Amino acid sequence: MRSASYVLALATLLNFVNYIDRFILAAVLPRIKSELDLNDFQLGMLANAFLVAYFITSPLFGRLGDRRSRPRLIAAGVFVWSLATAAAGLARSFTQLVVARAGVGVGEAAYATISPALLADFFPAERRGRAFAIFYVAIPVGAAVGFLLGGALERLFGWRAAFLAVGLPGLALAALATTMPEPRAAGGTRTAAASDTLAVTLRALGGNRRYAGTVLGYAAYTFAIGGLAVWMPTFLERVRGRE
Numbered sequence: 001m002r003s004a005s006y007v008l009a010l011a012t013l014l015n016f017v018n019y020i021d022r023f024i025l026a027a028v029l030p031r032i033k034s035e036l037d038l039n040d041f042q043l044g045m046l047a048n049a050f051l052v053a054y055f056i057t058s059p060l061f062g063r064l065g066d067r068r069s070r071p072r073l074i075a076a077g078v079f080v081w082s083l084a085t086a087a088a089g090l091a092r093s094f095t096q097l098v099v100a101r102a103g104v105g106v107g108e109a110a111y112a113t114i115s116p117a118l119l120a121d122f123f124p125a126e127r128r129g130r131a132f133a134i135f136y137v138a139i140p141v142g143a144a145v146g147f148l149l150g151g152a153l154e155r156l157f158g159w160r161a162a163f164l165a166v167g168l169p170g171l172a173l174a175a176l177a178t179t180m181p182e183p184r185a186a187g188g189t190r191t192a193a194a195s196d197t198l199a200v201t202l203r204a205l206g207g208n209r210r211y212a213g214t215v216l217g218y219a220a221y222t223f224a225i226g227g228l229a230v231w232m233p234t235f236l237e238r239v240r241g242r243e
Contacts, residue, residue, distance in 0.1 A: 063165050081106070082167050082170025089164040
């Protein structure tokens, strides 16, 4: 119980910081545009660089999570995304920013694919729903803090300071992530995932209509909400005159 509670608390904290780092970009996008003289297409590419890197590397980390130490992989992911976030504050060109945001996507892919499976192995089925409710509430809270904190830091110290302020503390959290234990007896999820081939798993999931419908619906939701989240601060400044 103590180990499970500790892992849940730390994973939720990391998820909170994860979404702060993810949405800090949107809060400072107008200032990046003016300082680096970027067009709207380039600004959109900054968000897409994160998503493409996340999409490509997630299956790799999912596979590694079945075979390697999951706490170490999570810690590596936190380290990479935090370092990449801080590096964005030092970027002097569009290319450097794209590389930094792609690095955030790689780091977050490592964390996001492995941490739910780790949590599932610490909690029995009858308590798993509550654990995931706590874990995932960090998403909207972290996103909101990312917008507010990014805007506040940008106004006081500039947009570069916003990236540095939220990225550098994550390096300490990466070290803390290594203290998460691996469950002695995985709750069946890890063994099953490791025993099936990728083709078998994908075929089974593709034949599950509820799962396929959920994935497609969530993809559409992410497309709409993601675009709104990235461009809303820019819209409010350009169209509504808010700063």
